[in-house]
Amino acid sequence: MTMRESIEPDMTPLGPLGSEGPEGPEREFTIKARTQGQMVRRRFIRHRGAAIGFTALVIVIILAYTSIGFWKIPGWWYLGYTKTNPIVNGGAPTLDVLPAFIDGDGFMIGPHPFGQDQIGRDYFALTMRGTQISLMVAFVIGILSTFIGAVAGAISGYYGGQADNVIMRFTDLLLTIPILTIAAVVGNATGNLGPFFLAVVLSLLIWTSLARLVRGEFLSLREKEYVEAARAMGASSPRIIFRHMLPNAIGTIIVSATLTIAVAILLEAALSFLGFGIRSPDTSLGLLISTYQTAFSTRPWLFWWPGLFIVIIALSVNFIGDGLRDAFDPKQNRVRA
Amino acid sequence: MGSYILRRILASLLILLAASFLMFALVTLSGDPLAEFTGSNAPDKARLIQERIETLNLDRPFLVQYFLWLGGAIGCLIPGMSCDLGVNLSNQPVTSLIVDAFPTTLQLVLAATILAIVLGISIGIISAIRQYTAFDYSITFLAFLFYSLPIFWVAVLLKEFGAIRINDWLAEPAVTLPTAIVIAGFSALFFSAVVGGSRKQRLLVGLGAAVGAVLIFVGLVASGWFSNPGMGPGVVTIGAAAAAVGATLLFTNLENRRVLFIALGTAAAGVITAYAALPLLEDPSWLTLFGLGALVTAIGVGLGWIFGDIDRPAAIRAAVLTSFGVGLLVFMDRTVSSFAAYSAEVNGRPVATIGSKTPNFNGTFWEVTLDTATHLVLPTLAIMLISFAGYSRYSRASMLEVLNADYVRTARAKGLTERTVVLRHAFRNAMIPLATLAAIDFGAVISGAIITETVFGWKGMGVLFTSAVQRDDAYQIMGVFMVTAIAVLLFNLIADISYAILDPRIRLS
Amino acid sequence: MSEEILSVNDLSVVFPTEDGMVEAVRGVSYSLSERDVLAIVGESGSGKSVAAMALMGLLPKYAQITGDVRYRGEDVLAMSPKRSRALRGQNIAMIFQDPMTAMNPVYTVGDQLAEAYRSHHRVERKVALARAVEMLDRVGIPQAKDRARSYPHEFSGGMRQRAMIAMAIINSPDIIIADEPTTALDVTVQAQILETLIEVKDSVNAAVILITHDLGVVAGMAHRVLVMYAGRGVERADVEDIYRRPRMPYTAGLLGSIPALDSAGGKLHPITGAPPSLINLPPGCPFSTRCPLVTDRCLTEEPELAATDLPHHQVACHNWEKVAETPDPTLLFRTKAVDA
Ligand SMILES: Nc1ncnc2c1ncn2[C@@H]1O[C@H](COP(=O)(O)OP(=O)(O)OP(=O)(O)O)[C@@H](O)[C@H]1O
Numbered sequence A: 001m002t003m004r005e006s007i008e009p010d011m012t013p014l015g016p017l018g019s020e021g022p023e024g025p026e027r028e029f030t031i032k033a034r035t036q037g038q039m040v041r042r043r044f045i046r047h048r049g050a051a052i053g054f055t056a057l058v059i060v061i062i063l064a065y066t067s068i069g070f071w072k073i074p075g076w077w078y079l080g081y082t083k084t085n086p087i088v089n090g091g092a093p094t095l096d097v098l099p100a101f102i103d104g105d106g107f108m109i110g111p112h113p114f115g116q117d118q119i120g121r122d123y124f125a126l127t128m129r130g131t132q133i134s135l136m137v138a139f140v141i142g143i144l145s146t147f148i149g150a151v152a153g154a155i156s157g158y159y160g161g162q163a164d165n166v167i168m169r170f171t172d173l174l175l176t177i178p179i180l181t182i183a184a185v186v187g188n189a190t191g192n193l194g195p196f197f198l199a200v201v202l203s204l205l206i207w208t209s210l211a212r213l214v215r216g217e218f219l220s221l222r223e224k225e226y227v228e229a230a231r232a233m234g235a236s237s238p239r240i241i242f243r244h245m246l247p248n249a250i251g252t253i254i255v256s257a258t259l260t261i262a263v264a265i266l267l268e269a270a271l272s273f274l275g276f277g278i279r280s281p282d283t284s285l286g287l288l289i290s291t292y293q294t295a296f297s298t299r300p301w302l303f304w305w306p307g308l309f310i311v312i313i314a315l316s317v318n319f320i321g322d323g324l325r326d327a328f329d330p331k332q333n334r335v336r337a
Numbered sequence B: 001m002g003s004y005i006l007r008r009i010l011a012s013l014l015i016l017l018a019a020s021f022l023m024f025a026l027v028t029l030s031g032d033p034l035a036e037f038t039g040s041n042a043p044d045k046a047r048l049i050q051e052r053i054e055t056l057n058l059d060r061p062f063l064v065q066y067f068l069w070l071g072g073a074i075g076c077l078i079p080g081m082s083c084d085l086g087v088n089l090s091n092q093p094v095t096s097l098i099v100d101a102f103p104t105t106l107q108l109v110l111a112a113t114i115l116a117i118v119l120g121i122s123i124g125i126i127s128a129i130r131q132y133t134a135f136d137y138s139i140t141f142l143a144f145l146f147y148s149l150p151i152f153w154v155a156v157l158l159k160e161f162g163a164i165r166i167n168d169w170l171a172e173p174a175v176t177l178p179t180a181i182v183i184a185g186f187s188a189l190f191f192s193a194v195v196g197g198s199r200k201q202r203l204l205v206g207l208g209a210a211v212g213a214v215l216i217f218v219g220l221v222a223s224g225w226f227s228n229p230g231m232g233p234g235v236v237t238i239g240a241a242a243a244a245v246g247a248t249l250l251f252t253n254l255e256n257r258r259v260l261f262i263a264l265g266t267a268a269a270g271v272i273t274a275y276a277a278l279p280l281l282e283d284p285s286w287l288t289l290f291g292l293g294a295l296v297t298a299i300g301v302g303l304g305w306i307f308g309d310i311d312r313p314a315a316i317r318a319a320v321l322t323s324f325g326v327g328l329l330v331f332m333d334r335t336v337s338s339f340a341a342y343s344a345e346v347n348g349r350p351v352a353t354i355g356s357k358t359p360n361f362n363g364t365f366w367e368v369t370l371d372t373a374t375h376l377v378l379p380t381l382a383i384m385l386i387s388f389a390g391y392s393r394y395s396r397a398s399m400l401e402v403l404n405a406d407y408v409r410t411a412r413a414k415g416l417t418e419r420t421v422v423l424r425h426a427f428r429n430a431m432i433p434l435a436t437l438a439a440i441d442f443g444a445v446i447s448g449a450i451i452t453e454t455v456f457g458w459k460g461m462g463v464l465f466t467s468a469v470q471r472d473d474a475y476q477i478m479g480v481f482m483v484t485a486i487a488v489l490l491f492n493l494i495a496d497i498s499y500a501i502l503d504p505r506i507r508l509s
Numbered sequence C: 001m002s003e004e005i006l007s008v009n010d011l012s013v014v015f016p017t018e019d020g021m022v023e024a025v026r027g028v029s030y031s032l033s034e035r036d037v038l039a040i041v042g043e044s045g046s047g048k049s050v051a052a053m054a055l056m057g058l059l060p061k062y063a064q065i066t067g068d069v070r071y072r073g074e075d076v077l078a079m080s081p082k083r084s085r086a087l088r089g090q091n092i093a094m095i096f097q098d099p100m101t102a103m104n105p106v107y108t109v110g111d112q113l114a115e116a117y118r119s120h121h122r123v124e125r126k127v128a129l130a131r132a133v134e135m136l137d138r139v140g141i142p143q144a145k146d147r148a149r150s151y152p153h154e155f156s157g158g159m160r161q162r163a164m165i166a167m168a169i170i171n172s173p174d175i176i177i178a179d180e181p182t183t184a185l186d187v188t189v190q191a192q193i194l195e196t197l198i199e200v201k202d203s204v205n206a207a208v209i210l211i212t213h214d215l216g217v218v219a220g221m222a223h224r225v226l227v228m229y230a231g232r233g234v235e236r237a238d239v240e241d242i243y244r245r246p247r248m249p250y251t252a253g254l255l256g257s258i259p260a261l262d263s264a265g266g267k268l269h270p271i272t273g274a275p276p277s278l279i280n281l282p283p284g285c286p287f288s289t290r291c292p293l294v295t296d297r298c299l300t301e302e303p304e305l306a307a308t309d310l311p312h313h314q315v316a317c318h319n320w321e322k323v324a325e326t327p328d329p330t331l332l333f334r335t336k337a338v339d340a
């Protein structure tokens, strides 16, 4: 289980009529033949929330990684996130998005669009740095835990028996312990090893829900004729798993990976907020909120910006996940008992 | 059924054992309880270190440490045996720390869970029935938003806007444009969703609701209601009548005069009882309240029994529900009337931001209730949001699926009313998969409680846990772990049992 | 001749969907007299269920229904929701295809039957339950009193369908619509269920609309037959005529697909191909893509249901005369090149 289990079921597309007519299977008759890939793409693009979310996420990623640069590549923003600068405008944001006819001075970015902290660091640069780390952690968790979960679920579902037993009992175990508590202990012990290591460790904790889903799919796929046929023709087990079964579970896996990223971004933020995640001198969106929460009454923007970015990222990713789910199986009811 | 439960309990105990071992290994191997001495130059450093090694058995092999801990911990699960979870780094027994902290957290977790379930499920179901309406879209978006909110961020925001600003506002109530807009928007959305119907009809209702709500709000502010709020007999009576009508609608229809009159009679009995017993309600005990409640319920049941005729079951149910509604109204009325007194006692800052109660607070029953409520409301809200999102999305999807089921079509084909189809046939089946969700969600609520407690300064399990992790305090961490693990397993068990009760296919197999 | 209780005139149903307008039913007409049995026959997807549900008011709200449906002279499509609800279950009852899912899994069979009775009669639960037991007994469920306390999952498929029949007759309706009541069942129980249906129909004096895609089951039961194709009635006749003197190539094809009727050495002559998509139907006869008798006119002009050489026999085919001339029309589908 993850801190926020991906129980996001069905969100029908925002079109006039969804695909929930009472005669589910019979509708197939009326649908023109299209390839699976085309249909998935078409439905994804038509999902308004997903399209907006996707655009927003791409903008945030580009903004975060090009503005202050990363690794050795310099960015286009003129200030670094560690440098202290003279306080301008009392430290308040200089960004002004209101056009001239409302407040008279028109659109303006200014020297410190997101403001400055007490010691004069540029808060735009800091927020971008936090976004970079948070995104990196979330994506590493999303990819790695999906990999672990898919492999464990595939083994469990394909081989059954003893392997299945061990893996499923282990997931039972992890489900008993609220993820935040175990993550806090592990994060506290390993936090000084850096964000990447933290991401790897957290991945080891949140793969279980996907493993169960993949296992379920494999259990039913195992009974399908073409899998039996492949087996009868002497195909090797890895070949059956990778050629015949995984492609059929790909929808589940991709959707779950997406939702895991949303979960991960919030988990990292919560851990860093409690002091068990990212440590300074590294920074992350959660750590920024934690650092500046007491400044709310004096410098509220220090609190608003990182929170806003967390919400934008998580919301975008959740909508993308929803769009993908709709795209992969528009009809199937998504209530999993 | 009995053997099913027994099997589940045994399996849970085994999981608990395995989890305890895993966590013990993790906790003892990942932290160094002697770390805080490395930089210290206390004169008796060597003795302190030696003492700690002895109390924590650090010189013994890991397995021995585990079994020593387990030996004490097992006592906690067996009645009559002493419960010993070891001591923390300050030599306090973990058991007593937990005994102190547990009720605080339980209060928070239970309040959040129950509210999330009730609100989430009702709104999810309305959303499903009103699929593709503005209400449905708004709820869908809100659910996604709540899912994406970092809970600590929400908690800090709630503290600022839900407490500090509200307190400021209550000190000097005034109508501002933003408040008016928010109130108008919410009432418009809510009432147009409840009424439904054609687009024009919804628009009119929404408009009316918005104007009405703002007018009421302005009136209340102008009359100084917010500094001395109350409901008064008029509002209570109208509310009671509404409860009777609502209960009748739920169990039959308004054309069923017999049931309607029985429910109205119960409502009247409730209001009369409350005002006749007003002296008793000055500073009552829970016992008095339950006694009065039971009296009204008994009157309602009696009315239903005697006059119910062939609708006896429906009439009794409506009467019982009505008496609950009236009881709640009277309770709210009494609580709200002591608001002014309470507010004065806490220096005019009624919505609390810290702790689970005002220290050393003494007052009447109603003031203590208010005190608890004002402390509970914000943290509960923060924890609730995510769970609410889950329940509303899940029950919406579940309901949509069930509404398309063949047996719902059969129910319609029988000529049942839409109310019966939805409540009796669809709703009951839609609840079955939700039992699983409740179990999964509980872990998330506990995580939420840990974070929220730190923001709102509650001295509960969350703070116990975070402070222990900061100090690498193994036994204190283990104590919190075991309690949460037991809570989660217990909740799973309850979910499994309710699953079996809801679904005869499982119950009878 | 007995009184007409139901007349359906030019009934059409359109579903707006993401992919376009689905014209599920396109101008279906028929009438039903007291105690009559009308069979509606057609392939899967031909609009049989939709047409039936339209008159029960069971289609989703977004379905666009037009036409004129009269139950004892009363306009069914224009009824108030309240009157429409009273009609359902009380005057017109329906039995569905899949007995496994048609009953609510969480209530006992007896409760579900009693509920159907109580929604149209103000009686105590006990009375309704007794009535439910009586009905279960009448449809041949042994130990009905005990079985009424069982849940649907404790019944076999055949027993559930019997229970559904019991539910349908509990209010002594005038019309029972049975939508493929035996399709989901074992062959061995199919005949028993149909027999039960006919028996109880007589006991309550109801007329039956029997929906099926199997012309084989129609023979011994129905008086009239309506053949549907792509949302249209394409042939309407007495049951004898349908079997012995079909006038529509499609009907002939259906007859050729029935194993039992094919005496010529067990060889079947099924119709090849699939029905057209109901979205953006091409002009002309919808059957033209599969018809052995297709002519140029068929591709441009859609035939209307019109009289033939036989009384009470209508057909929607430009070339019905050619079918009439063919000695054994089922052989039309043997080869593709019979076209004259
Ligand atoms: N709610 C709906 N929305 C869109 N299309 C629908 C809907 N209900 C039915 N249809 C379409 O209407 C057509 C007719 O369906 P119908 O269920 O009446 O067929 P049928 O003749 O009963 O077939 P079967 O023998 O399989 O039951 C089908 O193509 C189906 O896809």
Ligand code: SF4
Pocket (backbone or CB within 6 Å): C248, C249, C250, C285, C286, C287, C288, C289, C291, C292, C293, C294, C295, C298, C303, C316, C317, C318, C319, C320
């Ligand atoms: S109208 Fe033409 S295509 Fe259609 S059934 Fe008759 S002959 Fe065949």
Ligand SMILES: [Mg+2]
Pocket (backbone or CB within 6 Å): C048, C049, C050, C179, C180
């Ligand atoms: Mg059908």
